[in-house]
Amino acid sequence: xxxxxxxxxxxxxxxxxxxxxxxxxxxxxxxxxxxxxxxxxxxxxxxxxxxxxxxxxxxxxxxxxxxxxxxxxxxxxxxxxxxxxxxxxxxxxxxxxxxxxxxxxxxxxxxxxxxxxxxxxxxxxxxxxxxxxxxxxxxx
Numbered sequence: 001x002x003x004x005x006x007x008x009x010x011x012x013x014x015x016x017x018x019x020x021x022x023x024x025x026x027x028x029x030x031x032x033x034x035x036x037x038x039x040x041x042x043x044x045x046x047x048x049x050x051x052x053x054x055x056x057x058x059x060x061x062x063x064x065x066x067x068x069x070x071x072x073x074x075x076x077x078x079x080x081x082x083x084x085x086x087x088x089x090x091x092x093x094x095x096x097x098x099x100x101x102x103x104x105x106x107x108x109x110x111x112x113x114x115x116x117x118x119x120x121x122x123x124x125x126x127x128x129x130x131x132x133x134x135x136x137x138x139x140x
Contacts (some may be wrong), residue, residue, distance in 0.1 A: 001050070001051070001109065002048050002049060002050040003048075003049050003108065003109055004046055004047065004048050004049075004061055005018070005020070005044075005046075005047050005049060005108075006023075006045065006046065007019055007020045007021075007027060007047045008028055008030075008031040008043065008044045008045065008047070008068075009031075009041075009044075009047045009058045009083070009085075009095055010031050010034050010039040010040060010041055010042055010051045011039060011040045011041075011042050011081055011083035012034070012038075012039045012129075012130060012133055014083060014084075014140060015083065015084065015085075015087070015088055015128060015131055015133060015137055015138075015140060016042055016056075016057075016058045016083035016084055016085040016087075017034075017039075017085075017086065017087050017089060017137070018047065018049075018058065018085055018087070018089065018106075019020035019031055019054035019089050019090075019091060019120075020088060020089065020090050020092075020106070021090065021092035021120070022092050023027065023093035025091040025092045025120065026091050026120030026121055027044075027045075027091060027112075027120070028033075028044055028045075028068055028069055028070065028071065029071070029120060029121070030089075030091065030120040030125055030126065030129070031068065032070060033040060033125070033126045034126050034130075035078065036126075036131060037075060037126050037130070040059060040078075040079060040080065040081050040083075040118035041060075041066065041068060041079065041080045041081075042058050042059065042077040042080060042081065042082065042083050043058065043059065043060030043061060043064060043065070043080065044060070044064065044067065044068040044069060045061070045064065045069065046060070046061030046064060046096050047059070047060065047117060048060070048061055048062075049085070049108055049109060050109070051108075051109040051110060051111050054111070055084045055085070055111070055138075056058065056084065056085040056109065056113060057082060057083070057084050057085065057110050058082065058083055058085050059082040064137045065080055065110060065118065066078055066079065066080040073126060083114055084138075084140060085108075085138070086113075086114075086133060086137035086138040086139070086140070087113065087114055087115070087116070087129075087132060087133050087136060087137040087138070088106040088113045088114070088115040089115070089116055089117075089118055089129055089132070090106075090115055090116070090117045090118075091117075091118065091119075091120045093117040095117045095118060095119050096117065099116065103116065103136055112139070114136045114137065114138065116134070116136060118132070120131065
């Protein structure tokens, strides 16, 4: 069983980071900046998530493998890979100054994924995603 979410997803050293938010929230923009720092595209706009072996796994939706919409440029091809999800990043929720001791979680297909809220348009956003993954992300 799988679910398709309106989200973008990248992999950092094999660990998937799901970028969620409404249209125009900055998902593709942040994914592009993370790719520039060495991340690999999983998918853009439509992410298929499947629960397998007690883990959530992400892959691009049908017909969009290796493609990302880059606003102002068009559809651009990128290398891509599937990845086990380790972290969700909410881009359209209030960003707390200090996170709670117990992080919120995103429930998908009956499994939980740690979640942080970030402003995708801050210059430091890619670094914050990498740091959140190392601090809060699930291990492989």
